[in-house]
Amino acid sequence: MKSSLVNREQAARYLGVSSQTLSLWACNGRYGLRYVKIGRRAMYRVSDLEDFLDRRTITHCGELKDE
Template sequence: MHTPPKETIERIKEEIAKQLSYALDNLPALVEDKQAAKVLGVKQNTLAVWRSTGRYRLPFVKVGRMVRYRVSDLAEFMARRTVGHTGEIA
């Protein structure tokens, strides 16, 4: 899988900050699974399935029952999965 350009990841981080109502300079490093689901446009249960099956290999942090996602990982995940047309491999 290709590594997206840093500029693309930073642009997506800006979009995430806006979507979660944070200032870019005050964006937390980790967000709850509910916030991650909102950013990705999926349900929390979908993220739980992805975690248990490893379907998309989206990294997460788990301490006890607490699940958090790094904003940088979400931005990179979204950048890697962005395609220009349906013939591209994501």
Template sequence: MPKTLQDNIETLIEDYRLNIAKALGYDPQAPPVLIDDKQAAQVLGVSANTLSVWRSLGRYGIPFVKSGRLVRYRVDDLAKFLALRTVTHTGKIV
């Protein structure tokens, strides 16, 4: 049975989630729910300052959790962000 676009996206999200957890040194079967802004920036390949600017401007709409001055990101949200921006060329989203 051919995979649907939704199946492909879900597979990409799961792959990213596992890769992020592994890159951060966590057990891929039970990654932490939240990571800090420095770890999130590392996952996205940008500086923590760039991520802070994105957050303050609302750029890209990456969800985050804020408690006082603490900022945390869900691994699954980062995986979804990366999966939705995966392209085969400039005109086609996977």
């Protein structure tokens, strides 16, 4: 099943950051958050946002889940 796409403003609200922060992350590749370019628009798959949050989830003592 394909994941739905949301625009940068919606993705920012979902993550609790500003759309400008997402723009900066996209520009410098910080955190490796994937997005889809459609013309001039940056769109985000909801599944990629959920994966991003899973990767950033702390399990204990400040260790990331995947480490």
